[in-house]
Every structure is written in structure tokens, then in C-alpha cells.
Amino acid sequence: MSQKSPKVNDDEVNPVKAERTGTVREVGAQAIWSLSSCKPGFGVHQLRDDREDTYWQSDGQLPHLINIQFQRKTTISDIYIYTDARLDESYTPSRISIRVGTHFNDLQEIEVIVLSEPIGWTHIPIKDIRGKPIRLFMIQIAVINNHQNGRDTHMRQVKVHSPLESQRVFDNFTKFSTVDFQKYGTVR
Known part of the structure; x- marks a missing residue:
């Protein structure tokens, strides 16, 4: 587990820009989302509606939890969180714990993120000790x-x-050097 201040408010910190590079895809729609609490009309739908003017608002004691459960083991490389300290003031998270595992009973904390009045996207890389993306069934984001x-x-x-699988298998077909082999370069 490490504690760090991630990149925030940088022009490069944009999940849509990352998706357009073709190296990652957004897999949140494949998961089941649940919250520890929410005010009526400020729940999961607002957290996932791709609008920066709506939000999830918790309603209870700290820590506030977002649980993201996948039906199959999924490789995760990054989490992006959008917050706005100017608009939300004391409602803005200042310390977030990222926990991963296979279910609620074996979650392990892998990151503690400290935010100082964030405005915009916060990028949180999800890596193991070797720097590789993590395969998991569940992510828990805890606002501490x-x-x-x-x-x-x-x-x-x-x-x-989630990182996209490499297309290297198909790249090998395009490197045939003779005419006889090049005819097998495309799949019909």
C-alpha cells in the first residue's frame, strides 16, 4: 500500500482522451455498482451518467463506500474520479482508499490517495508490485x-x-514477404 498525491487538474488527465488512444477501454458498464449510502436522486445513476454537473451524495457516517463488482475476473489499469472543490467545498473527498479483491471479505488496500482541493479528473493507476495492471472481481473506493x-x-x-489486448497476433500476418504468403494476410 502506498500513499500519494495523484495527478489532478492536468490537461493530460482525461479518461476520454485515454480511451481514444486505443490502449484502454471503460469497463464500468460491465460491473454492478453499489453505494454505502446516498441521498434520494443522488446515487449510482448520477455517478455514472457522464455529466460533470451531477453527483453522488452520501448520507451517513464515514467511510463512504463505492463498491464495483465484476461478474468475471477483470484486468483493471486505471481509475478516474471527477471532483470539484470549488462547487462542493466540505463535501469534497480529501483522502480516498482503493481496495481490491474477489469479494467483500478479502479486500486489500492498495492505494491511499490524498487530495488537496481537487478540481477535475484525478487519475489513479491500479498496479501490482511489478507495475502490471491487477486482475480482480471487486474494487472498493472508500472516502476516508x-x-x-x-x-x-x-x-x-x-x-x-481496462487495458486492451494487443493486436500482435494479427500484426504477424501482415509481415509476410513473398506473394504466396501475402494472400493469407487478411481473414475473409
């Missing part, structure tokens, strides 16, 4: 503290990225 000791939290968006 809020700015100004706020009780409830606002989180505007969460995106979960």
Missing part, C-alpha cells in the same frame, strides 16, 4: 475524510479502465 471535516461527500464521476 472530506475537506474541512465534512460529513457527507460528493463525487461527480468515476471511470474504470
Whole structure:
């Protein structure tokens, strides 16, 4: 487990830009999302609606939890969280714990993120000790503290990225050097 301050408010920190590179895809739609609590009308739908003007608002005691469960083991490389300290003030998370595992009973904390008045996307790489993306069934995002000791939290968006498989198998077909072999270069 490490504690760090991630990249925030940088033009390069944009999950859509990362998806357009063709190296990752957003896999949050393949998961079942649940929250520890929410105010009516400020739940999972607002957290996942791709709008920065809507948000999840918790309603209860800290820590506030977002549980993301996949039906099959999934490789995860990045999590992006959108927050806005200007608009949300004491509702803005200041310390977030990322936990991963196969179910609720074996979650392990892999990152603790410290945020200082974030405005925009926060990029959290999800890597094992060798720097490789992690295969998992479940992610838990736990808001441990809020700015100004706020009780409830606002989180505007969460995106979960999985690396795309390499196309190297097909690249080998395009490198045939003779005419006889090149005719097998495309699949009909």
C-alpha cells in the first residue's frame, strides 16, 4: 500500500482522451455498482451518467463506500474520479482508499490517495508490485475524510479502465514477404 498525491487538474488527465488512444477501454458498464449510502436522486445513476454537473451524495457516517463488482475476473489499469472543490467545498473527498479483491471479505488496500482541493479528473493507476495492471472481481473506493471535516461527500464521476489486448497476433500476418504468403494476410 502506498500513499500519494495523484495527478489532478492536468490537461493530460482525461479518461476520454485515454480511451481514444486505443490502449484502454471503460469497463464500468460491465460491473454492478453499489453505494454505502446516498441521498434520494443522488446515487449510482448520477455517478455514472457522464455529466460533470451531477453527483453522488452520501448520507451517513464515514467511510463512504463505492463498491464495483465484476461478474468475471477483470484486468483493471486505471481509475478516474471527477471532483470539484470549488462547487462542493466540505463535501469534497480529501483522502480516498482503493481496495481490491474477489469479494467483500478479502479486500486489500492498495492505494491511499490524498487530495488537496481537487478540481477535475484525478487519475489513479491500479498496479501490482511489478507495475502490471491487477486482475480482480471487486474494487472498493472508500472516502476516508472530506475537506474541512465534512460529513457527507460528493463525487461527480468515476471511470474504470481496462487495458486492451494487443493486436500482435494479427500484426504477424501482415509481415509476410513473398506473394504466396501475402494472400493469407487478411481473414475473409
